[in-house]
Amino acid sequence: MIIAVDGPAASGKGSIARALAAHYGLPHLDTGLLYRAVGLSVARAGGNADDPHDAVAACDFPESLLMDTELRNEASGALASRVSIHPQVRAALIQRQRDFAMQPGGAVLDGRDIGTVIAPGASAKLFVIASPEVRADRRLNEMHRNGMEADRDAIIADIRARDDRDMNRDHAPLKQAEGADLLDTSNLTIDAAVRQAISLVDAQLDRRSKE
Numbered sequence: 001m002i003i004a005v006d007g008p009a010a011s012g013k014g015s016i017a018r019a020l021a022a023h024y025g026l027p028h029l030d031t032g033l034l035y036r037a038v039g040l041s042v043a044r045a046g047g048n049a050d051d052p053h054d055a056v057a058a059c060d061f062p063e064s065l066l067m068d069t070e071l072r073n074e075a076s077g078a079l080a081s082r083v084s085i086h087p088q089v090r091a092a093l094i095q096r097q098r099d100f101a102m103q104p105g106g107a108v109l110d111g112r113d114i115g116t117v118i119a120p121g122a123s124a125k126l127f128v129i130a131s132p133e134v135r136a137d138r139r140l141n142e143m144h145r146n147g148m149e150a151d152r153d154a155i156i157a158d159i160r161a162r163d164d165r166d167m168n169r170d171h172a173p174l175k176q177a178e179g180a181d182l183l184d185t186s187n188l189t190i191d192a193a194v195r196q197a198i199s200l201v202d203a204q205l206d207r208r209s210k211e
C-alpha cells in the first residue's frame with residue numbers, strides 16, 4: 001500500500017508522514033530531501049540553482065549527502081525550491097521515488113507531487129495545509145530550540161515566496177491531488193493531526209477495499 005502525503009513547507013506533512021509510516025509499519029521517504037540535496041550540491045559546486053544545466057549536473061549527488069544536517073536549513077529549502085522548477089531535475093529524480101513507492105509491501109512518501117505525479121494510484125492520499133502565520137511560528141520555534149534567532153515577518157515572506165514558486169511552476173506544481181483528503185493542521189497539535197491523518201487514511205483504505 002502506498003500513502004501519498006503532499007503539502008507546503010512546515011504544514012506538518014513530514015511529521016504526519018513519519019507517524020503514518022510507524023503506524024502502518026511502512027518505510028518512509030521525505031522526497032524534499034532529494035531536491036534539497038540537488039540544491040545544496042549546486043551551491044557547493046559554485047553553480048547557479050536557476051540554471052538548468054548546473055541543476056541537472058547536481059542530480060548525481062553522493063548518497064552520503066542525504067545525511068548532511070545542512071540540508072535541513074532554510075537556505076537549502078530555498079535552493080531546493082529553485083532547482084525543483086526545472087523539468088530535467090524532476091525527471092532525473094522521478095525513478096528513484098517511484099522505485100521507493102513500488103517496493104514490496106508499499107511505502108509512505110511525502111512531498112509536493114506524490115499524489116499527482118509520483119504515485120497517482122496511491123492507496124491513500126492526504127493534502128496537508130496550515131496558514132502561513134502558523135507555519136512561520138513553527139519554523140521560529142524550531143529555530144529557537146536550535147539556539148537561532150530570526151525575524152517572523154521575514155519567515156512569513158519566505159514561506160509565501162516558496163509557496164508561490166511551488167504552486168505556480170509549470171511542472172508538477174503543488175496542488176491537492178484528485179482523491180486526496182485535505183487536512184488543515186493550523187489549529188491542531190501534532191498528536192491531534194496524526195490521529196486525524198490515521199482516521200482519514202483508514203477511511204480511504206476502507207473505501208478502496210469496497211470498490
Ligand code: C5P
Pocket residue numbers: 009010031032033035036077080081082084110111112113114162166
Ligand atoms: O519538503 P521540503 O520543504 O523539504 O521541500 C523543499 C523544496 O523541494 C520544496 O519547496 C519544493 O520546491 C521541492 N520539492 C518538490 N517536490 C517534492 C518535494 C519537494 O518540488 N516532491
